[in-house]
Amino acid sequence: MNLIQCLINQNHETTAMKSAIIIGGGIAGCSSAYTLAQRGFAVTLLERQATLAAEASGNPLAVLYPRLTGQNTSLEQLNLHGYLHSLKLIESLGVKRCHYLACGVAQLLNNQKAQARLPALVSAYQNTALFKRMDAVQLSQLADLTLQHEAIYFPQAGGINLQALCHVLTTHANIQVLQHHTALRIERSQQWQVISANGMKHAADIIVIANANDATLLPQSQHIPLAAVRGQLSYLKATPESAHLKTIVCADGYITPAIDQVHYLGASFSQQDSDATLRTADHESNLQLLEDISPGLNQALQNKVISGRVAWRSQTPDYLPAAGQLLDAQALMTGKFYYNDDPAKLPWLTGLYVNIGHGSKGFLSAPLCAQVIADHAFDLPSPAPNTLLNALQPNRFILRKLGLKQLAQHLIP
Ligand SMILES: Cc1cc2nc3c(=O)[nH]c(=O)nc-3n(C[C@H](O)[C@H](O)[C@H](O)COP(=O)(O)OP(=O)(O)OC[C@H]3O[C@@H](n4cnc5c(N)ncnc54)[C@H](O)[C@@H]3O)c2cc1C
Incomplete structure (x- = not known):
């Protein structure tokens, strides 16, 4: 037995009866519920909709691959660690059980900008089996369709139906899912309490707020800046030619192999846009993304749009999620704090966490963030x-606003 296993077992003994409430049943909430349940917490998950993963996580095939640059940034660390963590999670749950489409992902080098990134990328990962560089001929053979650009190919990458994954994650015996439960308020008495719109009160030792953009409606997490970014997917009826496609191909957009005769093509981005209806103009802009991937495929699929889906991403200004324990923003704003304060002495809301702001890559980032939170809750x-943990800290925005940028960088010492 290794040291970590010993520590986990020890903690299981002392905290076997701990409880957690998760607000939100998308991929962030379900992976938080699962990770805490695995650690012995009794978990109650509150979801306002009739089913899990009914909002952003309702995407029929979310793509998992890391957008790497080879640069030493927090975003790169997140992409790398998140990707590997999600792959491990799927493997541990069972690839078949999760309906993971392990078809690989080809990231096309179809313009000068993408080509310019290549030397740093190759040099940073040269001794790894993360990806293979392929010329257009090799890629066309692999994809079983003519493609005109070279690519970076991630063999383990693929796609998943997040709704199916959320259901697998929440079948854990320690998790109780309560649908049609909208969390309205969070209060603190002896334990944390959530008051639902139906008047019910739920109490637990810890709470994870995982309700994406609606986290800004709760006073404790209101200080985290989140933008709702509308995205539209297009569903295309496969043709005999397009049905050959064997791998997911990405440039600025992405197209999946046909699943039950349907390709998924994504996705549009629009800010400050609350229109829930499917728009022809967005299908057209998605087809333009397909033109950049493969003019041949675009031509074959021109009149094949049969449907689509609209949802909203939840985006922070620095494109990193917000994951970790919250500070009391009111106390920060009214008290006196300095850049060199001891992080342990700050006004922590002990046991109150967020797992939000996953932007365009929730399948990659949410499970890792769930792990970060569970590790913290378990000491x-x-x-x-640590650089990544600090970069993900949900308090970074308020601390920066208060002129405490340096403190924000060292909250996790
Ligand atoms: C068009 C499009 C394409 C995308 N493609 C990909 C992709 O290929 N790969 C990828 O990794 N990501 C992709 N994403 C992003 C991904 O879908 C999101 O990052 C992810 O689903 C976010 O998960 P979440 O759990 O944070 O949010 P959500 O899935 O939105 O979950 C939040 C949940 O909280 C619930 N809720 C809200 N308020 C309350 C409340 N008060 N009480 C109770 N419940 C509440 C909601 O009903 C919802 O179920 C895409 C997004 C879009 C829009």
């Missing part, structure tokens, strides 16, 4: 580097 060291 275990995180496998993610």
